[in-house]
Amino acid sequence: MRDTLIVISGCSFTLGDGTWPYHINQDKYGWVMNVGDTGAGNGYISRSIIWEVNNQIKLGKNPKDIEVIIMWSGITRKEFLSTVRENPLHELWVDGPHKNWMGNFIHDSGWDRHPEKDSTWIKSSIPYMSWDNKSVTKFLDLYWKHFYSEEESLINTFESILRTQWYLDNLGIKYKMMCWQNIFNQYSFKVPSGWARSEGDEIFGHEIWNLAWRDNTHFKTDRYWPDNATGKISRDTLLLKDIYPNATHLWDMIDWNKWWFYEDDQVEYGGLAEWVCLKARDPWGNGEHDPGHPSPSSHKKFCEQVIIPILGDL
Amino acid sequence: MNKKHIITSGCSYSDAGSDCWPKFIKDYYDFENELCGLDYIFDDLNIYNYGSCSRGSDYISRTIISGCQKLIDRGVNVDDIFVLVGWSGMQRRDMLVNNESKQMYYEFKDYEEDFSEVTYTKNLPIGMWQAFNEKWSKFLPDEQSYILSMENILRTQWYLESNQIEYKFFSFVNIFDYHHYFDVWTDDYDLSKQVKINKIFPSIDYLFKMVDWNRWWFWKDYGGIGNWILDNVKGGYNLEELDGILGQNHPNKKGHMEFCEKVIVKFIKEWSNKND
Numbered sequence: 001m002r003d004t005l006i007v008i009s010g011c012s013f014t015l016g017d018g019t020w021p022y023h024i025n026q027d028k029y030g031w032v033m034n035v036g037d038t039g040a041g042n043g044y045i046s047r048s049i050i051w052e053v054n055n056q057i058k059l060g061k062n063p064k065d066i067e068v069i070i071m072w073s074g075i076t077r078k079e080f081l082s083t084v085r086e087n088p089l090h091e092l093w094v095d096g097p098h099k100n101w102m103g104n105f106i107h108d109s110g111w112d113r114h115p116e117k118d119s120t121w122i123k124s125s126i127p128y129m130s131w132d133n134k135s136v137t138k139f140l141d142l143y144w145k146h147f148y149s150e151e152e153s154l155i156n157t158f159e160s161i162l163r164t165q166w167y168l169d170n171l172g173i174k175y176k177m178m179c180w181q182n183i184f185n186q187y188s189f190k191v192p193s194g195w196a197r198s199e200g201d202e203i204f205g206h207e208i209w210n211l212a213w214r215d216n217t218h219f220k221t222d223r224y225w226p227d228n229a230t231g232k233i234s235r236d237t238l239l240l241k242d243i244y245p246n247a248t249h250l251w252d253m254i255d256w257n258k259w260w261f262y263e264d265d266q267v268e269y270g271g272l273a274e275w276v277c278l279k280a281r282d283p284w285g286n287g288e289h290d291p292g293h294p295s296p297s298s299h300k301k302f303c304e305q306v307i308i309p310i311l312g313d314l
Numbered sequence: 315m316n317k318k319h320i321i322t323s324g325c326s327y328s329d330a331g332s333d334c335w336p337k338f339i340k341d342y343y344d345f346e347n348e349l350c351g352l353d354y355i356f357d358d359l360n361i362y363n364y365g366s367c368s369r370g371s372d373y374i375s376r377t378i379i380s381g382c383q384k385l386i387d388r389g390v391n392v393d394d395i396f397v398l399v400g401w402s403g404m405q406r407r408d409m410l411v412n413n414e415s416k417q418m419y420y421e422f423k424d425y426e427e428d429f430s431e432v433t434y435t436k437n438l439p440i441g442m443w444q445a446f447n448e449k450w451s452k453f454l455p456d457e458q459s460y461i462l463s464m465e466n467i468l469r470t471q472w473y474l475e476s477n478q479i480e481y482k483f484f485s486f487v488n489i490f491d492y493h494h495y496f497d498v499w500t501d502d503y504d505l506s507k508q509v510k511i512n513k514i515f516p517s518i519d520y521l522f523k524m525v526d527w528n529r530w531w532f533w534k535d536y537g538g539i540g541n542w543i544l545d546n547v548k549g550g551y552n553l554e555e556l557d558g559i560l561g562q563n564h565p566n567k568k569g570h571m572e573f574c575e576k577v578i579v580k581f582i583k584e585w586s587n588k589n590d
Contacts, residue, residue, distance in 0.1 A: 047465075050524075051520060054520055054524060055520070080453060080454065080458065081454075081455055081457055081458035081461065081517075082455070083455055083457055085455075085457070086455035086456060086457060087455060106517060106520075114517070119457070119517060142453075143453065146418055146449075147409070147418075147449075147450075147453065149410060149412055149414035149415055150414070151410060151412050151414065151441075152409070152410040152412070152415075155410065155441070159469065162469065162473070163465065163468070163469040163472065166469065166472035166473050166475075166476045167468070167472050169472075169476045170472055170475050170476050244412075245431060245432035245439070246410075246412075246432055246433060246439065246440060246441030247441075248432070248439065249380055249383060249439050249440065252383075253379075253383060
């Protein structure tokens with residue numbers, strides 16, 4: 001096992017303090033290389049996996065000793081390359097606090113990333129995300145307004161998944177894919193009675209799972225999924241591939257045997273978010289500073305109960 | 315012997331409807347034709363030509379993958395499929411035409427489809443895509459466009475390899491040299507003096523090195539169909555289309571027929587021999 005290298009990628013549900021990859025016992029299961037990034041979309045995630053696997057093989061690693069786990073992100077996200085060579089605003093775009101709108105997966109042997117001063121991937125994150133860098137936000141707003149369509153984004157996500165699948169298959173690399181939350185269905189949730197948000201309000205995606213609708217405040221420590229909210233959420237809802245039939249032929253080529261999903265009476269094709277809320281029944285949130293993500297304790301449970309059995313079976 | 319299937323795609327240099335090389339493959343298969351002898355090889359042959367004017371690698375990759383998968387889903391043995399691709403300009407990008415983009419772009423106003431059902435491009439269920447190079451170029455730097463095209467090439471390569479489908483790739487002209495596809499080239503254009511894209515953009519290098527170059531055909535130093543025809547077929551370019559790539563826009567029928575006879579037929583024979 002010690003010769004095994006586990007290459008992992010995803011978005012902020014994968015890369016962050018105390019996220020699930022950091023709870024893998026590396027002495028037992030293999031060396032973990034987490035190449036995910038905050039706000040990453042599926043194009044970036046695919047690139048980061050392919051780059052890292054290729055890099056490791058170039059460094060002499062046998063593909064048989066490489067395992068890959070990918071937690072795919074939202075289909076809407078997209079990345080744009082900004083370079084000092086071609087973008088007159090590049091210097092402005094790489095300036096500012098946190099710099100979490102930028103990412104580079106290419107690194108040297110000391111894990112120093114390709115310098116952002118030369119080039120960086122600008123991450124859209126969610127639609128109309130307001131980054132601290134206003135110039136970047138204005139640029140991305142143009143994308144959302146003039147270029148984005150859900151259907152094209154779905155096709156791009158399927159193409160990213162398939163590109164990665166075929167690359168890994170050809171090398172005989174063992175892998176498992178999953179998602180941060182359901183990204184394949186069109187679903188919503190109606191807020192039940194008794195909570196701060198008005199009864200019957202329809203909410204979508206991550207807004208459902210972060211449970212802020214319980215209290216309408218920045219953060220609370222008791223954001224549990226209510227026991228009496230038992231109705232169907234994504235279960236038996238339309239799949240996006242059926243809403244957008246131009247994507248169906250791509251969906252059909254995905255090797256679903258290589259995927260893990262959390263499913264119960266309420267949800268299908270679920271990911272980490274559904275597992276934390278509905279299976280682990282953990283309170284949502286990573287503290288006052290980070291209410292939108294699962295806590296390290298939930299990540300630890302997810303690692304122990306989901307990831308470790310997967311690694312054992314690969 | 316099973317029926318054989320050849321799938322082709324590319325840009326205007328590979329558009330069967332514009333008298334390009336895919337159109338003439340059957341000539342070398344037709345028993346009555348004097349030219350050559352693919353008729354000795356195949357009992358029966360279907361050719362699916364998806365090449366289309368002004369299309370880039372987005373379109374080419376999608377048509378090849380979908381075209382192959384359609385045959386596989388129909389039960390065709392992968393050994394009976396051969397793929398030929400003339401890859402196009404690396405900066406070309408498409409936009410999906412659907413009800414959302416119709417609202418955004420005046421250029422799409424004439425599409426009458428309601429896009430609630432699957433839309434076909436050349437009988438493939440991949441949706442309807444329109445070349446959108448100039449608008450995308452406002453968003454995508456050359457470097458990213460090259461990355462996207464390399465990813466399209468690799469996605470197609472990996473799809474074909476994972477399905478064990480035989481293929482041969484080439485390019486319309488020398489696309490791995492750094493230039494813009496609108497550039498006007500002069501008669502003294504020298505392939506050997508061009509700079510490769512991975513030297514201009516080091517971030518492309520890892521993609522460049524993952525390409526299985528053994529599956530590619532080049533004329534001289536990464537030259538393509540146009541470079542071969544310019545060097546090998548006298549009068550092979552359409553002189554009425556001046557001021558375009560290589561001094562003229564497109565090779566003519568004569569150029570494509572010779573390219574088919576002297577280059578393409580060889581690939582098909584090699585594939586056939588492998589299957590024997």
